[in-house]
Amino acid sequence: MTKNLRVKSSEYIDETNRISFKFNGKTYHGFKGDTLASALLANDVHLVGRSFKYHRPRGIMTSGSEEPNAIVQINPGTNRTEPNVRATEVEIYDGLEASSQNCWPSVEFDIGGINNFLSPFFPAGFYYKTFMWPASFWKKYEFFIRHSAGLGKSPTSSDPDIYDHRNIHCDVLVVGAGIAGILAAKNAAKNNFKTFLVDEKNQLGGSTIFENNEFNKIDNKTPSEWLKKEIEELKNIKNLEIKTRTSVAAYHQYNYLLARENLTDHLEAKDKTNKIRQRLLKIRAKKVILATGALERPLIFNNNDRPGIMLSSAIKKYSEFYGVACGSKNVFFTNNDSAYESALSLYNKGINVEAIIDIRDQSESKIVKKIKEAGIKIYWSHSIVDTAGYKRLNSVSIMKLSNDFTSVTGSKISISCDCLGVAGGWTPAVHLYTQSGSKLKFDEEKEVFLPNQNTSTQISVGSCDGDFKIDEIIKNLNQKLKDNLNIKETDLDNIKVEIDQENSKRNIWLLPSDKPLGKTKPFVDYQNDATAKDIKLALREGFRSIEHVKRYTTTGMGTDQGKLGNMHALGIIADTAGVKMGELGTTTFRPPYTPLTFGTIVGRNVGKFFDIFRRTPMNDWHVQNKAEFENVGQWKRAWYYPNNGETMHQAVQRESKAARESAGILDASTLGKIDIQGSDASEFLNRVYTNAWSKLAIGKCRYGLMLNEDGMVYDDGVTTRLGENHYIMTTTTGGAANVLGKLEDYLQTEWPELDVYLTSVTDHYATASLCGPNSKKIIKKIIPDLDLSDENFPHMSFKEANIGHIQCRIMRISFTGEHSYEINVQASYGKDLWEKCMEAGKEFNITPYGTETMHLLRAEKGFIIVGQDTDGTMTPIDLQMDWIVSKKKYDFIGKRSLYRSDTMREDRKQLVGLLTDDPNIVLEEGAQIVSELNQNPVEMLGHVTSSYFSPNLNKSIALAVVRGGKDMIGKKLFIPMKNKNINVTVANPVFYDEKNERLNA
């Protein structure tokens, strides 16, 4: 039977609602309102995990999101499992299961615990130093490291939950709903600012909500009573939206903050279904008020990490808020008055406090006097030199501090205890403040880093700005609100505060022991097992920058980002190196403040909403006719149309033959289309394409190549002159948006004097490309009155016509080398057009073909595809397309670069054809090309860019880029593959119909 340490009922715990949950397979009970941590402590469970490097037993240390040790796996083995969750933040519900991480086979008996005894061999930088050499051993090391390390397991099946995003615009965002945040939000909202208040806990009020210390009074009430009344009043205030269980993860520039609102994690499984689990709030605030509070620090002494050693403030919260005693024999160790408040809280509930060990000489505050009167023994000027108890603390050893605090003297006293509260002072939570880009300053008197300045758009209030006493908080908050929000009167003007908090403290960053440092384990970063020894070793080895020491020792590198120990690390470095803390600077706090799930980050953008799909107007026909699709950018394009169980190869061979022998039809609607108008349209085209455009007659089409200013091929396509000042440009499918952007850029910034207007019309037209020797007959059938003679409608020309009542633009252009027509209609008629072509083409066995056949057919003709045969390093000359580069034009984009010494090199990679000696071998695209097989290292000449088996030539063909390839026609080269070398011969890249006779066939 486990002990019940529930000591006194608390209004935040519903003892009528008993909850059953499992931890490491064992069933426990708690109440509605408990966290996993408070419920475990109520059951006297402290041991909850093992440390990362030494596998030392660890217990619950804190009561909040800064927890370094109590990191658990929630609902292991289910699709809702989540690793690395802080037990101090998990609200329990019926059916909750949680387990320890980083221990095997169990937290009670952990094989990795052997590392603890080997710890002299695990100094700072151990992994860097040991596993570097020999390089070939890394795979073995990695196997070992990956199996013994590990923080939890990610789920293996898909996430059943729904996530959401919400944009919020507000006048004032208040982060943190402790006393300062509540008062700030209340006064902002009352003064007509649209205000948003968030807090990571499920209950407003921060630590003041359980501040029942009889020596502190606000308007003659205890702080908790007074604040409850204030919270009650928030309900009636307009302009104020409050979000609890909402943690701000990131604070970016211009007051853009990301917060995670948790909606169902505290609910039973049956209540989670079909609800939004978490919502990412994207907040843009005119002003941000940071009221993020302060975190209590531990003290750094030998063996300060045993289960049962906790923050003093956490013990107070468990006692006052959850009604749980963390131990039956309690000791406190402190450097300030905070521990006395915790001790008094326990004393008032009748819980045994054995002693308080204080490193100060004395304190005269009322609360210290009260503790003395209560008969609790106080050891002034003493320090803990060691602790005992493997899985649970059972005693502490103390000695008197020497006058200079660097050593201990006198005899050792042992105090038996099962819980130790440690109070090392308070560190303002400035994480979000620094994330925003604002700088910190070191306050010599308070020995903390504080926000350096308040600006018109951001202020820090309360203890995160260094005000630790309620009277200071209220006084300073009042002034800041008046200044920043420009208001004259507030609720805070007439509040009467009586306070008995003393600021006396004594900071000793590393406490001495009777043993030499080398024989002790004073942990600075609990989660990553970094000790004060490691930090000193790093300094001895020459590390000086705090950022380097942090990485070398892994201090502050855990999921908690060292929220507890960062100040000690800085203090130890400063003391050892003999510099002032303020001169060291701090490490950078990075988002997220607490970890976010991937689900929250992606929100609704999962599955079919991950990216936009674009479909052509003919898409339904392709689906009905069982096309396979491929993704081209965001487009779903028909790839091939398998007949009766054909393989892809069989389908493509059939489609390719049909297109050349009779008629083929391709959905070309995805090609980019830009409408260009204006009196300078011709001049504009002259400047953006490599060839000349001024003389292109109305009704004619021309192929154009577009370069970047560096001379490399950027895009290509056919442009048609529709009128004197009117062109329609086509671009590659993938390049459409970028080409439009580039053209707009030049027009707006370099040539604003040109009278040119650009409109993207890609989505406005559907395009069917009809090709093959029978294409003319099919067009004749659907448009009987159009004169299709070569005289009236030659290759590279354009006609407007009507198919019934459908207006269409027809270009006689060809990407296959066959006689062909590109028919453009208003998008809504696309499917209609396609069906008419199919119907008319039936007698010619018209064959729909997809992108794969299109690629094959153009490769037979040696036509490039920008982005496949080019990669941003190919000039038109490299592509053997000199014919399209105007020598006469004075300038065009990229022209000057074609005459740079580098672009004129003879040994650049150039586009060539490759033929395999064995015509049945099809090369792999991307395969490397060499001229010598026995070289070491072998020199790569280039690679294969396009490769197919051509059914029309009955052999394999390939395009490739080869260094100096232009002059290698007929030369034998090799393609070394895994199991064989393939012999190839360099060829002219035009494999089929070199004289272009089929265009007019």
Add this chain to the structure above:
Amino acid sequence: MFLINCPYCGERDQQEFKAGGEAHIERPKQPTELSDDEWAEYLFMRKNIKGVQFERWNHAHGCRKWFNMVRDTSNDEIKAIYKMGEKPPTQ
């Protein structure tokens, strides 16, 4: 995430914009007259200042207009925004 005051549309979120590199690098009017070095200076050389930098930005998912921005790259403070063709502000 910046809040950018488009000179045509007003304040909009950064995700509506595209950055376009250093501003006030004019394309030479007579490229063919330039030496390789002079052309390379225009084509490749950028200052990449830590501090106050003049930049081009485009309201790509908005009005699609290009404009100039003066930004301190060390703290991302946007000091001024002005239209293409307008004189840069003097400090």
